[in-house]
Amino acid sequence: MTLTDETKLLTEESKVTADPMIPSLFTIKKIFWETDDTFTIEIESQDKVPFNFMPGQFNMLYVFGLGESAISICSDPYKNKTISHTIHRVGNVTTKLSQLKKGDTIGLRGPFGSHWDVDKFIGKDVVIIVGGIGLAPLRPAIYSIFRNRKKFNRVIILYGARTALDLLYRVELEQWSKTKNVEILTTIDRGDSSWRGNIGVVTNLFSYIKLDAMNTYSMVCGPEIMMKFSIEELLKRGVAEKNIFLTMERNMKCAIGFCGHCQYSSKFICKDGPVFNYSDIKDIFNIYEV
Amino acid sequence: MKDKKRIRAANRTAIDALISLLKSQNYLTIAPAIRDGAITYDEIENTSNLPAGWTDIQEAGHYTIKKRNDNALFGYNVGPHSWKKFLFPPKLQLFQAVKDGRTFEIKPAAPDKTKYAFIGVKPCELAAIKIQDRVFNNEDFSEPNYSLLRERIFIVTTNCTQAGKTCFCVSMNSGPKADNGFDLSITEVINNSGHFFTIESGSNKGEEVLSMLETEPASEEQIAMAEEGIKSAADNMGRMLETDGIKELLLNNMEHPQWNDAASRCLTCANCTMVCPTCFCSNIEDINDISGEHTARWRKWDSCFSLDYSKVAGGNFRTSPKARYRQWMTHKLAAWIDQFGTSGCVGCGRCITWCPVGIDITKEVKAIKDNPVN
Numbered sequence: 001m002t003l004t005d006e007t008k009l010l011t012e013e014s015k016v017t018a019d020p021m022i023p024s025l026f027t028i029k030k031i032f033w034e035t036d037d038t039f040t041i042e043i044e045s046q047d048k049v050p051f052n053f054m055p056g057q058f059n060m061l062y063v064f065g066l067g068e069s070a071i072s073i074c075s076d077p078y079k080n081k082t083i084s085h086t087i088h089r090v091g092n093v094t095t096k097l098s099q100l101k102k103g104d105t106i107g108l109r110g111p112f113g114s115h116w117d118v119d120k121f122i123g124k125d126v127v128i129i130v131g132g133i134g135l136a137p138l139r140p141a142i143y144s145i146f147r148n149r150k151k152f153n154r155v156i157i158l159y160g161a162r163t164a165l166d167l168l169y170r171v172e173l174e175q176w177s178k179t180k181n182v183e184i185l186t187t188i189d190r191g192d193s194s195w196r197g198n199i200g201v202v203t204n205l206f207s208y209i210k211l212d213a214m215n216t217y218s219m220v221c222g223p224e225i226m227m228k229f230s231i232e233e234l235l236k237r238g239v240a241e242k243n244i245f246l247t248m249e250r251n252m253k254c255a256i257g258f259c260g261h262c263q264y265s266s267k268f269i270c271k272d273g274p275v276f277n278y279s280d281i282k283d284i285f286n287i288y289e290v
Numbered sequence: 291m292k293d294k295k296r297i298r299a300a301n302r303t304a305i306d307a308l309i310s311l312l313k314s315q316n317y318l319t320i321a322p323a324i325r326d327g328a329i330t331y332d333e334i335e336n337t338s339n340l341p342a343g344w345t346d347i348q349e350a351g352h353y354t355i356k357k358r359n360d361n362a363l364f365g366y367n368v369g370p371h372s373w374k375k376f377l378f379p380p381k382l383q384l385f386q387a388v389k390d391g392r393t394f395e396i397k398p399a400a401p402d403k404t405k406y407a408f409i410g411v412k413p414c415e416l417a418a419i420k421i422q423d424r425v426f427n428n429e430d431f432s433e434p435n436y437s438l439l440r441e442r443i444f445i446v447t448t449n450c451t452q453a454g455k456t457c458f459c460v461s462m463n464s465g466p467k468a469d470n471g472f473d474l475s476i477t478e479v480i481n482n483s484g485h486f487f488t489i490e491s492g493s494n495k496g497e498e499v500l501s502m503l504e505t506e507p508a509s510e511e512q513i514a515m516a517e518e519g520i521k522s523a524a525d526n527m528g529r530m531l532e533t534d535g536i537k538e539l540l541l542n543n544m545e546h547p548q549w550n551d552a553a554s555r556c557l558t559c560a561n562c563t564m565v566c567p568t569c570f571c572s573n574i575e576d577i578n579d580i581s582g583e584h585t586a587r588w589r590k591w592d593s594c595f596s597l598d599y600s601k602v603a604g605g606n607f608r609t610s611p612k613a614r615y616r617q618w619m620t621h622k623l624a625a626w627i628d629q630f631g632t633s634g635c636v637g638c639g640r641c642i643t644w645c646p647v648g649i650d651i652t653k654e655v656k657a658i659k660d661n662p663v664n
Contacts, residue, residue, distance in 0.1 A: 019434050021384050021589075022398050046393070064387060064394050065578045065585035069603075091603030105393035251602050253574045253592075256431040260571030260592070261599060263621060265541065266628035271430055287544050289613035 020256050023062045023107025028100055029082055035166050038133060039098050040074070042084045043106065050080035054115030055140035056247060056275040060255050061085065061097065062107030069093040070252040072137035072274075073111060077144055086136035086168065112255040114275045116141040116245060121217040125154040127209075127239075129230045131202055131222025132161055135168045137247055137274075138221050146176065156209055157184045160202030160226070164188055164195050183209060202226060206233045213238030220246040228286065231278060244278035265290055297490045298505035299512050305363065305487060306337050307503050308446070308474070309409065317407035317444055320376065322366070329355060329369040331376075331408075337363055340410070348454040348528075348639065351648030362480045364410055367454035368638050372567035373415055374422060376406055377439050382589045384574075389583045402435060407444040414457075414636040416447050416471050417464035418567030424630040425570045444495060447472040451479070451519030455528035456639030458652060462531065464636040466523035468492075474500060477516035488516040529639060531652045532659060536633075537624040540655070542664040544616065548657045552619075553612035555647050560593035562641035562649075563618065568634045569593070594618050619651060 026043040033039045045051055053073050060068045069091070075084035089098045100106065118126075118141050126145060130138055145152050157176070161167045167186060177184040185205045187198035198204065202222070216239050220227045227246050234244055250262035250269045262269035265284045267276070284290045312319050313335075323332040324341045334340065345358045346366045358365050383399040411419070426436040450459075450466035459465030468475055473496030477488045488508045491497040508516075563569040573592035578585045592599060594617045600608035608614055626634030635651070642650045 019398060020431055022396060025393065025396070027393075064389060065576055065582065067574065067576050094603065103392055107387075107396065249602065250607060251600050253572065257428065258426065258431070258433055258570065258572065259574075260594065261573075263594075263617070263625070265620070266625040268629070283541075284544075289608045289610060290544070290617075 026108045028104050040086045044082045053111035056116040057111035059110030063096045067093045074136040074139045077140045088133045122151045125216045127218040128157045129220045131226040134221035155182045158205040159186045162189045203229045211237045217243045241279040247274045297508040299508035300505040304503045312407040317405045319407045321409040330371040348456045348643045350642045364448040364478045380591045384587045386586045405442045409446040410448045413465035413468035414459040414638040416468050417636040421568045445472045447475040449477040450523040453523045453526045456642040458529040458637035460527050462637035467520045479515045529652045540620045540624040549612045549616045556615045558595045560595040561644045563593040565640040565644045
């Protein structure tokens with residue numbers, strides 16, 4: 001049974017609430033800093049129902065009295081007892097989330113949105129291009145690929161961060177990179193005397209890899225400007241538009257296509273996205289302030 | 291005209307009887323009423339609460355009401371309010387939560403069980419309700435508050451026999467006569483030969499109510515007079531909008547200089563979105579008491595013109611007035627078609643009338659259409 005079928009079955013069983021605007025309660029099992037400004041929380045449903053999701057989907061996390069934030073799920077989709085979110089502390093809600101402790105309660109609505117359909121990539125090379133916190137929404141897809149590693153061909157991860165200290169999941173990156181047929185390249189914007197690796201934008205890393213364009217599928221996640229140049233590189237190297245997937249971000253209030261905020265021309269990022277096939281949004285992707 | 295025989299005719303007494311009957315069936319009877327110098331919608335007791343003998347004068351950036359020289363009950367077009375304020379309230383509590391040590395308890399708001407009877411729904415307004423039905427009851431999710439109110443509602447349409455200067459329902463195929471979607475449909479006729487109403491039902495609920503009213507079969511002549519009034523409204527549209535290929539036109543001209551032109555006049559005040567009967571955007575607000583132990587979550591109307599609309603913690607996706615005006619108009623007339631299989635515009639003209647600087651959506655589209663860049 002593929003992950004898709006399994007999750008479809010399970011999500012039918014685990015529907016908790018009828019009103020999609022009412023959060024369910026979750027307990028924090030673990031909370032720890034990944035970097036100076038980015039932390040991970042692992043949570044568990046207080047109703048003890050399993051939480052099933054697809055890689056790339058997101059939740060609305062609610063902090064009592066303060067509000068909600070749309071956060072991608074970053075844990076292994078094959079594990080449904082607890083789920084994790086890696087969160088960049090930037091606004092009110094994420095700051096408060098970062099101050100919570102193990103045992104505290106948060107509200108959760110989700111999972112929402114489209115997903116990385118890794119089943120499509122079976123038998124192909126997978127090129128993952130990420131910038132900064134963009135690695136978090138891709139991690140469930142990477143777990144999924146590694147769980148069925150033999151079904152996929154080469155796996156290449158190009159990862160750019162601001163500094164060496166901002167690189168996420170370093171232990172896992174190290175483990176994954178030891179696997180056969182896996183290439184992981186990192187680069188940072190600013191290095192110091194201890195950094196021996198690459199410096200510069202993530203697209204620089206393309207010069208170190210050889211793409212088999214006809215057999216490559218790519219997943220891209222990061223700031224829009226980074227995705228724009230990464231996609232240009234992929235296209236330049238002959239990867240088909242239809243083989244490129246990316247995830248978009250917008251302001252979200254309801255996550256179910258009612259509040260209007262996340263509109264991206266005809267798309268609602270919350271329900272048509274956040275994961276899109278590039279060919280479906282290429283006409284608007286480069287228009288400023290769509 | 292297979293239903294011609296079933297069209298009934300009645301006088302003002304029957305309208306009063308209708309209101310009483312609906313009240314006796316526990317409906318909250320809402321109808322046009324003059325408030326603060328405008329014709330808005332509010333609870334009424336009988337026809338004397340209607341703006342009898344009043345009409346409205348509208349132009350871009352201009353609205354006023356004035357006395358008619360007759361006593362027509364429904365002799366006006368649309369005012370600043372629309373029926374969406376009842377089905378999609380400007381402010382709605384979603385839940386309350388109470389702290390309990392390290393956890394908290396969420397208490398969903400009690401469902402609103404009001405039974406609304408809307409009396410005097412113009413055809414463009416009815417079209418707007420049908421559009422919001424698709425928004426709030428789509429294939430993915432159904433908004434429980436809207437759905438509950440909507441299924442209990444009783445709708446009395448009043449067909450238009452006059453058009454305002456900013457009306458363009460004919461262009462949007464949403465009036466001046468309603469074909470379906472109502473429980474009762476009324477056409478008011480007032481001329482030298484008298485003052486009467488033709489009434490027909492559009493549902494079983496409507497048929498039942500109609501049978502309890504004192505009416506008589508409408509004569510051929512009466513039906514003809516009603517149709518003539520509707521035709522006169524159709525022939526006198528104040529505005530027109532060319533809708534052929536409008537989606538492609540707008541989406542292919544996202545960088546047209548006209549957007550900058552409109553933006554140079556637009557105050558981004560959000561009036562157009564507040565008066566629009568189909569605009570559905572909302573924001574979320576959390577309100578706490580001083581102890582920090584109780585909180586309430588509210589949904590409130592929002593507008594794509596507000597600066598915070600596209601703001602995230604790390605930046606703002608749509609800051610320029612150009613981008614915000616373009617978002618509103620391309621959504622309303624183009625993207626909406628992809629999203630919900632219908633235009634988001636019903637041609638009620640409110641956005642033109644209530645724009646403080648008189649920006650006219652029909653003229654903006656025409657400017658692009660006459661001189662497209664793509």
